[in-house]
Amino acid sequence: MTPERIDKIATGIILGLAVMVGLVILGLLGYILAQGIPHISWHFLTSGAESFAAGGGIRDQLFNSLYLVVLTMIVSVPLALCAAIYLSEYAPDNRRTRLLRLAIEVLSSLPSVVVGLFGYLVFVLKFGLDFSLLAGALALTILNLPILTRSCEDALRQVPYLQRQAGLGLGMAKWRVTTKIVLPAALPGIITGAILSAGRIFGEAAALIYTAGQSAPVISYTDWNPFSPTSFLNPMRPAETLAVHIWKVNSEGLVPDARAVSNGSAAVLIITILLFNLAARFVGYRIKRRLTK
Amino acid sequence: MKRIITVVITAAIIVGLGIGWIAAKKQPPLSKVTVVGSSALQPLTEAVTKEYRTVSPQTSITVQGGGSGTGLSQVQAGAVSIGSSDIFAEQKDGIDVQKLQDHIVAVSGIVPIVNRDLGIKNLSLTQLRQIYTGKVTNWQQLGGPNLPITVINRAAGSGTRVAFEQVILKGQQAVNAQEQDSNGTVKEIVARTPGAISYISAAYLSPQVQPLKIAGVAATAKNITTNRWPLWSYEHMYTQQKPTKATREFINYMQSKHVQQTVVKQAHYVNIHDMQVQKDATGKVQGKE
Amino acid sequence: MDDLQKQLTQPSPESHQEWTGKIISSLAIILIGSLVLAILVFLTIKGIALFTDNGISIWRFLSQTDWQPSHQHYGALPMIVTSFSVTILAGVVALPLTLVVAVAITEILPKKMTGLFQPLIELLVGVPSVVYGYLGLTIIVPELQRLFGGTGFGILAATGVLFLMILPTMTSMTVDSLNAVPKQYRQASAGLGATRWQTISRVIVPSARDGILTAAVFGMARAFGEALAVQMVIGNTAVMPKGLIESSATLTSVLTTGIGNSVMGTADNNALWSLALILLIMSLIFNLLIHLVSKKGVA
Numbered sequence: 001m002t003p004e005r006i007d008k009i010a011t012g013i014i015l016g017l018a019v020m021v022g023l024v025i026l027g028l029l030g031y032i033l034a035q036g037i038p039h040i041s042w043h044f045l046t047s048g049a050e051s052f053a054a055g056g057g058i059r060d061q062l063f064n065s066l067y068l069v070v071l072t073m074i075v076s077v078p079l080a081l082c083a084a085i086y087l088s089e090y091a092p093d094n095r096r097t098r099l100l101r102l103a104i105e106v107l108s109s110l111p112s113v114v115v116g117l118f119g120y121l122v123f124v125l126k127f128g129l130d131f132s133l134l135a136g137a138l139a140l141t142i143l144n145l146p147i148l149t150r151s152c153e154d155a156l157r158q159v160p161y162l163q164r165q166a167g168l169g170l171g172m173a174k175w176r177v178t179t180k181i182v183l184p185a186a187l188p189g190i191i192t193g194a195i196l197s198a199g200r201i202f203g204e205a206a207a208l209i210y211t212a213g214q215s216a217p218v219i220s221y222t223d224w225n226p227f228s229p230t231s232f233l234n235p236m237r238p239a240e241t242l243a244v245h246i247w248k249v250n251s252e253g254l255v256p257d258a259r260a261v262s263n264g265s266a267a268v269l270i271i272t273i274l275l276f277n278l279a280a281r282f283v284g285y286r287i288k289r290r291l292t293k
Numbered sequence: 294m295k296r297i298i299t300v301v302i303t304a305a306i307i308v309g310l311g312i313g314w315i316a317a318k319k320q321p322p323l324s325k326v327t328v329v330g331s332s333a334l335q336p337l338t339e340a341v342t343k344e345y346r347t348v349s350p351q352t353s354i355t356v357q358g359g360g361s362g363t364g365l366s367q368v369q370a371g372a373v374s375i376g377s378s379d380i381f382a383e384q385k386d387g388i389d390v391q392k393l394q395d396h397i398v399a400v401s402g403i404v405p406i407v408n409r410d411l412g413i414k415n416l417s418l419t420q421l422r423q424i425y426t427g428k429v430t431n432w433q434q435l436g437g438p439n440l441p442i443t444v445i446n447r448a449a450g451s452g453t454r455v456a457f458e459q460v461i462l463k464g465q466q467a468v469n470a471q472e473q474d475s476n477g478t479v480k481e482i483v484a485r486t487p488g489a490i491s492y493i494s495a496a497y498l499s500p501q502v503q504p505l506k507i508a509g510v511a512a513t514a515k516n517i518t519t520n521r522w523p524l525w526s527y528e529h530m531y532t533q534q535k536p537t538k539a540t541r542e543f544i545n546y547m548q549s550k551h552v553q554q555t556v557v558k559q560a561h562y563v564n565i566h567d568m569q570v571q572k573d574a575t576g577k578v579q580g581k582e
Numbered sequence: 583m584d585d586l587q588k589q590l591t592q593p594s595p596e597s598h599q600e601w602t603g604k605i606i607s608s609l610a611i612i613l614i615g616s617l618v619l620a621i622l623v624f625l626t627i628k629g630i631a632l633f634t635d636n637g638i639s640i641w642r643f644l645s646q647t648d649w650q651p652s653h654q655h656y657g658a659l660p661m662i663v664t665s666f667s668v669t670i671l672a673g674v675v676a677l678p679l680t681l682v683v684a685v686a687i688t689e690i691l692p693k694k695m696t697g698l699f700q701p702l703i704e705l706l707v708g709v710p711s712v713v714y715g716y717l718g719l720t721i722i723v724p725e726l727q728r729l730f731g732g733t734g735f736g737i738l739a740a741t742g743v744l745f746l747m748i749l750p751t752m753t754s755m756t757v758d759s760l761n762a763v764p765k766q767y768r769q770a771s772a773g774l775g776a777t778r779w780q781t782i783s784r785v786i787v788p789s790a791r792d793g794i795l796t797a798a799v800f801g802m803a804r805a806f807g808e809a810l811a812v813q814m815v816i817g818n819t820a821v822m823p824k825g826l827i828e829s830s831a832t833l834t835s836v837l838t839t840g841i842g843n844s845v846m847g848t849a850d851n852n853a854l855w856s857l858a859l860i861l862l863i864m865s866l867i868f869n870l871l872i873h874l875v876s877k878k879g880v881a
Contacts, residue, residue: 007777011690018686021679021749025706028746031721032713051340052496052560082610090607100611102869103618109800109865109872110621111807113834114858117841118621121628125372130327131357142621145614173596175603196704203710206809206838214332214358215339218346226310227317230353238355243710247810250716251475252358254336254496254560258477266713273708277701332842360842362851370846387848443733448818449652450843450850471735471829472818474839478719485724486733 029270036267039260045268049216049245049261052254058265060216063232064133064239065272068212069198071137071235076144077194083145084152089178108146112207115142120210131238136212140201148197155189156182188287195280199273205243213238214248242269324539329357330364330377331452333476333494334528337399337560338377341552345543352539361385361452368531369393374540376531379452383574392534398547399528400563402495403453404512406483406502413437415506418523421461424490427468432488444470445482445491456526457492459576492524496561514563520570520578527572528562622862629859632656632852643856649820649831651840651850658833658857660822665806665832665864667737667823668816672744673802676752680801681787681794684756689782699757706750715811718743723815726827735817735829743811748801755800759793760786795875803868807861809834833857 043057050056083104091097119139129135159182167177183190215238223231240248242265249255249262328338335358342354359367361378365388368376379401382388405421407413411432416424423429424442433439446467447454451474458467473479476497483489484501495512498504504512507522516522530544546552553564572578633640638656646657687696722742727734763786771781787794817829818839824830837857844851 003777003780007779010779010783014682014686015690017679017682018691021683025702025746025749028717029702029705029709031717032709051336051343079610079613082607083614085603086607086611090604091611100615102873103615105872106618106866106869107614107621109803109807109869111809111834111861111865113807113809113837114621114625114861114865117837117855117858118624121624122620130372131329131355142617145617149614171596173600173603175599176596178603199704199708203708203713205710205712210359210841215335215356217353217355218343225313225317227314238357243712246710246716247712248332248358249477250481250712251477252332252335253477256499262716266710266716269710269713270705270708273705274701276708277704281701358842362844363842363846366846385845386850387845448839448843449650450840469821470819471733472820472831472839474813474842478814481719482735485719486727486735489733 032263032270033267036263036265036270039264040267044264048218050255054255054257056255056257056261058242058245058261058268060219061240061242061245061265062268062272063221064212064216065202065241065243065269067232068133068136068140068208068239068241069202071133072140072144072201073194073198075137076141076148079141080145080148081152081190083149084156085178085183087149088153088156089174089182104146104149107142108150110142112143112204115139116207116210118142119207124211129236131211131213131215132236133212133239134235136208136239136241137235139207139211140204143204143207144197144201147200148193151193151197152186152190155186155193158189159185188284191287192280192284195276195283199276199280202273202276203243203269205241205247208241208244209247212241212244214240214244216240216245242272323353324351324537325353325355326375326537326540326543327355327357327373328364328375328377328530329359329367329373330375331361331379331528332358333379333401333453333496334377334399337496337528337557337562338547340556340560341547344552344556345546348546349539349542352543354543362450365393365531368533371533374532374537375544378529378531379526380455381527381529381574382531384455385450393531394534394536396530396532396544396548397527397565398530398544399553399557400517400525400565400568401528402512402514402517402522402563403456403492403524403526404495404498405490405492405505405507405524406480406498407490407505408483408487409501409503410487411437411440411503413505414503415509417508418461421507422463422465425458425462425467426465440488443486443489444468445479445489446470446472447479447492448472448474452526453492453494457524460523498561514567517563518567518569523578525563525572625855625859625862628852628855629862630856632849632856636849636852638849638853643853647822649836651844651853654849656849656853656856658853658860660820661831661833661836661857662860664737664816664823664830665834668740668744668812668832669802669806671737671741672748672805673798675741675745676748676801677794677798680749680752680756680797683753684760685782685787687753687757688760689778689786700754703750703754711747711808711811712814714743714747715814717746718811718815730827732827733817733829734827735815736825736827737816737823737830738826739815740812740832741826743815744805744808747808747811748804751804752797752801755797756790756794759790759797762793763789792875796872799868799871799875803865803872806864806868807834809838813838833861837861 046059047057048059123129123135123138163181164177167181219232220230221232225231226233246262246265249258338356361380364376364378365382365385367373382390382393420435430442476493479491479493480502483491510516510521512522517525532540553566569581570578571581632638643656643658647659648655648657687699723734723739726739767785771785812832813835816832816835818831818835819829820831837854840854
């Protein structure tokens, strides 16, 4: 057999298998969406969940998910960014730095159940945060930090070294060079990375069951005071997220339309993640254009 | 210019938060009641909580699952006001019963279920015991089709399992089998697996699965109140010895005739006031005095 | 004169800024470092309580096959074996397929298709594991039941679910490592008259080997720690797995089913924390493996 023939056959096999895998995955997504989308309606998105009657919605869960992601970002972005700055700009290449990198990598491979249990033990019980959005946000931060630190560091490293040298040559302090020159140049990458990581934690359930909790108490959307216990902005209230809701409805749901609710929620989740993705692309593109202008 | 805007916005946010904080402090303090524990009891408690807000707007109630074990250990530690449980505290290791006060808020029937296609609708207590101790492994031995029995048990230490073993197994050791934690998953599995048998809370029954009669007796509320249907357990709310006023009031409300006749019934639990017998932690049943 | 000297020897505003910067960024990294340390310490303390407080020997815990917390039998071997089987199987199935997909994306398919691929991967990574579990329960388990008889629950079903779960992450990492192979390699190979398949099989894949293996280990680490999805399809029978379609239990599935039903501080509960400790140690080992196969490491 000539090499050309082998090449043709191999290409065919590779393409065939790849297409098969691709179809399975597309089929999977299609299946989830097809099962869920018929159940999505304005009513489903804007009404509260029911305890044992049919026709419950996911308003609170959807809001909780989004709010939790925002809270997590408020905690984790500055932390990850500073850590990334340290790693890319300051860290000497020595044993200690390598150990720190290893520590961050350890975080990235922690099973999310373990993170959840740790959060329960430390944030919920030891710090007395109870089951709350804040405890959930801290647990998600643990999951989010490694990816975010990595993407921030990558974005910072991609800024050409020449730009730094120019700043340093003008007598600017390294910190000033970092914040005034490197950071703005790396901004599109950082923002894209942040939004993508938001999409990844959006569907997390195992880490939240024991931290943010499994109940969505009645909250008032007109109370804008974050210190009021019934306010939707209060970070100290327990909050069931969409992914946890899917889990709960499937396991202990008393509602007769449990399957429909769970399918609908899954579809909403996927669509939201899709929106996150589109947003990440769009924002990255816009900022890049503004910077290069 | 940009700087000024940033400063103004930051200042506005800080002032806004400050005002909010003061305003929140000035409001009459809400009495907080936290219920943690049995995930099976959670939907019922949540439904009652919704109603309770109109009765007592001054109380903010948080309901949380996590399992009976979690509920009991947290109420014992004083971390929460109410630990809900579908098992007697006496039946759990590591709980100091002296520290806790038991409040029964509902009665839950437990119903054996089988796959719909099996065609079996009735078993005796002995037959159930034989299945769950592994002495009978094929439905043919019980007059059914030639199909191996897939036994699905509940998570060790869960309230439903303890109650089931107390009544059915009478101290015998259960066969090593699949264990599932939640009523919903159990139902899903039994509905999809030919030859599967398990048991769930009566509240979770649906047409997906076939409920079994035990020796011709069906799991109706009426049969449970007289213990003709022996498979039932209490839903407990445990508090510390001296609960706060808000906690006591909430539990009183849960136990009130009104709630028991409306919400509890709608959720397919049994009204505690209808019960003509009572059960103690060892499983002994006697007439109510 | 004195003034000038003072001015010159005094720290400049720049050096002040430099200090602030250094302190802020170091604080962040120290915080993360101590977080990792806290996780390790807490989980270790909780995890060894079974051996120190309840007097169960570590050896028996790891080697016995009898897991019945209600009868004080804590043998974790069945779960350890099942966890490993599931993980390795999922890795073995996923590795060739991800490689094929990644090769197709980087080497064969036109660049336009590649643009579609990244968002798709991100989408799949975000799908909650519960949904994968539910799909497993409603599609994979009944299908296995039809094909092989029995209940359908077990290692094979879990492998299927985990395979789908780790596929996106592994593929995207593999694609990255294939893209990292310098263009010159491809050109040189083509210049020597090699066909595309020869270039792929003899140049690109071998030079990206470390990256590909890293992706595989990383995916397997994910699979090892997954809880909710596996719990729904594995069957949760804490016995030594007798076959691929016999229901069994993984470390994570026993952990999630049991933790709510046991009381903090009792032997039952401590045993579950010991399982969590095994999970933690295993994720450390996976990390070590990643470091061994690739010097650079991934996050």
